[in-house]
Amino acid sequence: MMNTYDAAWPLVPLVRYDQSYAIAIGKWMLNAANAARFFYPQYMPDDHETIPHLSAVTKGVIGYEGMIRHSSYKAHEHLKGPVAQGDGPLWVPGKNPEESQFSVYGSGHVGIFGSIIRPTNVAGILQLNLLATDFYHDKAWPSFLYYNPYSTTQTISIKMELGKRCDLYDTVTGNFVARNVSESAQIKLSPQNAAIIVCVPANGKTTYEAKKMLINGIVVDYMFQQKNNKP
Secondary structure, three states: OHHHHHHHHHHHHHHHHOHHHHHHHHHHHHHHHHHHHHHOOOOOOHHHEOOHHHHHHHOOOOEEOEEEOOOOOHHHOOOOOOEEEOOHHHHOOOOOOHHHHEEHHHHOOHHHHHHHEEEOOOOOOEEEEOOOOOOOOOOOOOEEEEEOOOOOOEEEEEEOOOOOOEEEEEOOOOEEEEEEEOOEEEEEEOOOOEEEEEEEEOOOOEEEEOOEEEEOOEEEEOOHHHHHOOO
16 A cells, blocks of 8 residues: 555656656556555455454555555465455464554555545546645646546547636647636647646746746756757
């Protein structure tokens, strides 16, 4: 569980600097967010977890340490995978209680997902905040990754983040997808594709520095020159 949450920490902000990873990381995050609920006993079927009878101690917010194909415990080797369990009782046999299969330290890392993920108006398309875990980034405009898992084009609604009129720039295509927007904008996302939308001040000053594109002196697109062969 902790490894899943922690993987999002560096992977999601990575796409700000190299948008070629946008589809892969967008797809991974959607699947990870969907599957993560099975770490928690209230979502995993009882016949796929080792101690469902003790789930009350979790208060609905503490999950199993992880999921495994076949249980490590002889008493639970009959369970069909995936099996939710933890290693606690194996660390000090006979002394660590069964409840130590629930992971307090791992569950605490759910805040990483919580800071990154927001729903959109389309079920299954997430808004992923690229700045939430990019702790040492320079000045940046609000930036979000969207991935469309569907086989059809979807229209998503994007709310403005600056409190003033914005232009929306997609670093994947190197194009502005909306201009002079005050509250929200509708953008189309093609099948199984991703967009990285940066919300910048409307009519901002565009400049170029080496391979980067900046608006009002703040980098918007780190790979502009390779993508557009400009300026």
